[in-house]
Amino acid sequence: xxxxxxxxxxxxxxVLFRFWPVWLSLAVVLTLSxxxxxxxxxxxxxxDTGVGVAGVVICLFWLFTAIFSGTVAPFDPxxxxxxxxxxxxxxxxxxxxxxxxxxxxxxxxxxSRMVFGSQIVLIIAPAATAFALMVGITxxxxxxxxxxRIDSVLSFLANLVLAFPVILLFYLLVTPGIMDTPIPYALxxxxxxxxxxxxxxxxxxxxxxRTDRLYPQLAITLVLGLWIYVxxxxxxxxxxxxxxxxxxxxxxxxxxFASSPGVFRIVRGLVMDIKTRDYVAAAQTRGETPWYIMLWxxxxxxxxxxIVDACLRIGYTTILLGTLGYFGLGLAPESPDWGTAxxxxxxxxxxxxxxxxxxxxxxxxxxxxxxxxxxALREQSLKD
Amino acid sequence: xxxxxxxxxxxxxxxxxCLTLVVxxxxxxxxxxxxxxxxQLDMRSSDAHIESWLQRNGYRDNFFVRYGRxxxxxxxxxxxxxxxxxxxxxxxxxxPAEPHxxxxxxxxxxxxxxxxxxxxxKLFPALRATGILMFWVMVVMVxxxxxxxxxxxxxxxxxxxxxxxxxSITTTATPEYVSGVIFTVIFASWLGWLNGSAAxxxxxxxxTFYNFTLPVxxxxxxxxxxxxxxxxxxxxxVMTQQYIRTAxxxxxxxSAVVVKHALRNALIAPFTVIMxxxxxxxxxxxxxxxxxxxxxxxxxLVEAAGNNDIDLLLGCSLVSVAVVLSTQLISDVxxxxxxxRIRVQ
Numbered sequence: 001x002x003x004x005x006x007x008x009x010x011x012x013x014x015v016l017f018r019f020w021p022v023w024l025s026l027a028v029v030l031t032l033s034x035x036x037x038x039x040x041x042x043x044x045x046x047x048d049t050g051v052g053v054a055g056v057v058i059c060l061f062w063l064f065t066a067i068f069s070g071t072v073a074p075f076d077p078x079x080x081x082x083x084x085x086x087x088x089x090x091x092x093x094x095x096x097x098x099x100x101x102x103x104x105x106x107x108x109x110x111x112s113r114m115v116f117g118s119q120i121v122l123i124i125a126p127a128a129t130a131f132a133l134m135v136g137i138t139x140x141x142x143x144x145x146x147x148x149r150i151d152s153v154l155s156f157l158a159n160l161v162l163a164f165p166v167i168l169l170f171y172l173l174v175t176p177g178i179m180d181t182p183i184p185y186a187l188x189x190x191x192x193x194x195x196x197x198x199x200x201x202x203x204x205x206x207x208x209x210r211t212d213r214l215y216p217q218l219a220i221t222l223v224l225g226l227w228i229y230v231x232x233x234x235x236x237x238x239x240x241x242x243x244x245x246x247x248x249x250x251x252x253x254x255x256x257f258a259s260s261p262g263v264f265r266i267v268r269g270l271v272m273d274i275k276t277r278d279y280v281a282a283a284q285t286r287g288e289t290p291w292y293i294m295l296w297x298x299x300x301x302x303x304x305x306x307i308v309d310a311c312l313r314i315g316y317t318t319i320l321l322g323t324l325g326y327f328g329l330g331l332a333p334e335s336p337d338w339g340t341a342x343x344x345x346x347x348x349x350x351x352x353x354x355x356x357x358x359x360x361x362x363x364x365x366x367x368x369x370x371x372x373x374x375x376a377l378r379e380q381s382l383k384d
Numbered sequence: 385x386x387x388x389x390x391x392x393x394x395x396x397x398x399x400x401x402c403l404t405l406v407v408x409x410x411x412x413x414x415x416x417x418x419x420x421x422x423x424q425l426d427m428r429s430s431d432a433h434i435e436s437w438l439q440r441n442g443y444r445d446n447f448f449v450r451y452g453r454x455x456x457x458x459x460x461x462x463x464x465x466x467x468x469x470x471x472x473x474x475x476x477x478x479x480p481a482e483p484h485x486x487x488x489x490x491x492x493x494x495x496x497x498x499x500x501x502x503x504x505x506k507l508f509p510a511l512r513a514t515g516i517l518m519f520w521v522m523v524v525m526v527x528x529x530x531x532x533x534x535x536x537x538x539x540x541x542x543x544x545x546x547x548x549x550x551x552s553i554t555t556t557a558t559p560e561y562v563s564g565v566i567f568t569v570i571f572a573s574w575l576g577w578l579n580g581s582a583a584x585x586x587x588x589x590x591x592t593f594y595n596f597t598l599p600v601x602x603x604x605x606x607x608x609x610x611x612x613x614x615x616x617x618x619x620x621x622v623m624t625q626q627y628i629r630t631a632x633x634x635x636x637x638x639s640a641v642v643v644k645h646a647l648r649n650a651l652i653a654p655f656t657v658i659m660x661x662x663x664x665x666x667x668x669x670x671x672x673x674x675x676x677x678x679x680x681x682x683x684x685l686v687e688a689a690g691n692n693d694i695d696l697l698l699g700c701s702l703v704s705v706a707v708v709l710s711t712q713l714i715s716d717v718x719x720x721x722x723x724x725r726i727r728v729q
Contacts, residue, residue, distance in 0.1 A: 160399055160402055162708075163709055167670045167686075168407075172407065172411070178413065327674075342565060349573055360562050375553055
């Protein structure tokens with residue numbers, strides 16, 4: 001059957017039109033941000049440089065694409081429309097829809113897959129980075145502050161993980177067989193404990209003598225934390241809201257495992273630098289407990305480099321997720337994420353190039369946006 | 385200094401021991417052993433058959449005994465055939481049919497079940513192939529990134545600085561599997577100048593510009609941005625120093641100041657960064673070799689991991705960990721050597 005095609009100009013128009021909820025929200029957010037720039041602190045200062053604006057716009061673009069992917073994407077990313085196999089960009093389906101970026105080897109709409117792929121990346125990458133930050137901070141603070149034996153042991157463990165080539169780590173940790181063993185669940189059980197411990201210690205050290213504020217905060221942390229913990233680790237959320245598939249948990253754990261030693265090293269270095277400052281000595285003289293000093297004196301003063309690192313790390317985690325997809329580890333073979341799409345299409349580059357380009361450009365632009373954002377943030381924090 | 389190096393070598397040995405123990409544990413998980421036995425027998429073997437195969441080949445012995453055998457501190461035992469005669473464990477590896485010490489400490493890397501040969505026979509040619517690839521990547525990457533970094537850091541905030549910085553941020557946002565696809569599309573599919581596969585590079589034809597440029601380019605591009613940014617930062621710092629101002633004030637031209645006074649001090653920090661790039665290159669090697677079908681270390685690692693080839697995978701991890709740790713050591717020692725203000729304790 002002969003397919004009908006729309007022209008290049010119509011493809012561009014069609015793509016721009018499909019993204020209408022994204023443009024709308026971008027316009028709203030940017031207008032608001034620029035109007036109230038002065039009151040927004042560090043975020044507002046980003047709009048002073050071209051690099052910062054570019055970073056914010058690209059990141060927000062993908063954020064809104066992920067949020068509105070149901071509206072933006074014209075087709076279901078998993079549905080195969082047999083006549084559209086390897087269709088070139090702009091091909092029309094028999095019932096009048098348009099495959100804007102063409103069809104892939106299994107006759108699915110590449111445009112919709114790219115849009116839905118952003119959802120997977122934007123859920124896993126920031127969440128995994130957040131957990132890695134929690135683990136790295138909770139272990140890096142005492143290592144840097146106390147030094148001595150704790151430092152030697154924790155640094156040795158961190159170097160141990162860092163000495164593994166990432167790809168070997170993934171092949172060992174994310175094979176399908178490993179989901180039959182308790183290892184991913186045990187690791188998840190350990191990693192997901194860190195945020196709960198972190199927040200409990202955070203509130204306890206600050207409000208130790210003000211029980212009226214301490215108890216509600218501890219209660220909220222424990223209830224929320226344990227609820228999410230049970231949902232994620234044991235997949236047994238009593239309310240049935242939080243659930244995660246075993247393969248997703250596996251990826252999540254592997255990514256956190258691979259990137260938390262890096263955070264640990266950065267936090268440790270920052271703490272060793274900051275602990276020589278006068279305000280730390282003042283707090284020590286006041287007789288504050290070590291954990292109070294770490295969490296309420298040192299950590300807030302280390303936030304600049306940590307925010308920059310978090311931005312870069314989300315980008316790096318996106319690259320890691322792409323690597324997992326590229327080697328076909330963990331994610332389901334039909335999953336629309338960018339790494340899997342790059343793997344599928346790069347094998348057929350001799351025949352068709354159009355399925356490869358959308359996921360490649362999407363991944364690159366998102367990571368580029370994050371890197372630009374980190375660069376702008378770094379420049380702003382150096383200015384202060 | 386000597387004591388420092390000796391202590392570091394000790395830590396290195398301990399790290400390698402711990403890591404190989406972890407890898408050994410992971411490859412010996414029940415699902416992985418099943419995968420191995422199915423690949424050695426055939427797809428439809430019964431559970432009893434698999435179990436007896438595992439039993440017969442010693443995969444059911446005590447974990448630490450088997451690790452000791454691999455390490456070479458416990459004797460390797462031969463198998464016994466149906467008549468009770470001792471036979472070598474793997475017929476294709478020339479193992480003696482009597483108990484013997486044959487592990488890493490004796491220089492025996494074991495036997496690859498996937499490639500039906502000794503690990504040494506598979507691993508070392510692959511390492512050589514990867515070494516060639518790494519060499520060309522370094523030849524391309526280091527001069528280009530240092531040049532970009534120096535040009536950008538020479539005059540901070542200039543237009544050259546801004547455009548080169550954005551360019552290097554862009555390259556750090558392009559992992560190998562992205563740049564590989566883009567380069568293949570442009571240079572192989574579209575222009576047809578280069579070959580999209582490096583499979584022929586390990587064959588009789590050998591390495592040519594036509595089949596080797598794409599892998600080298602793809603790997604170099606990701607590192608260039610990072611090294612260039614580090615060089616730029618170091619150059620910017622050096623250019624604000626007092627001695628640079630003195631050199632300017634005594635009437636030297638800008639180029640003379642940069643070449644004679646700034647350059648040597650600015651290159652100390654990038655040295656460390658370049659050394660620490662090796663672990664990153666190892667991951668890159670795996671992606672690039674799989675993408676361009678180049679039969680090197682990365683390709684071997686993926687094959688070993690995909691088939692749960694225990695000895696080969698352990699050999700691969702030992703090599704990669706050794707590379708990572710020794711580059712760290714070289715970077716520390718070299719940094720102290722290049723920068724006399726640093727003293728190692």
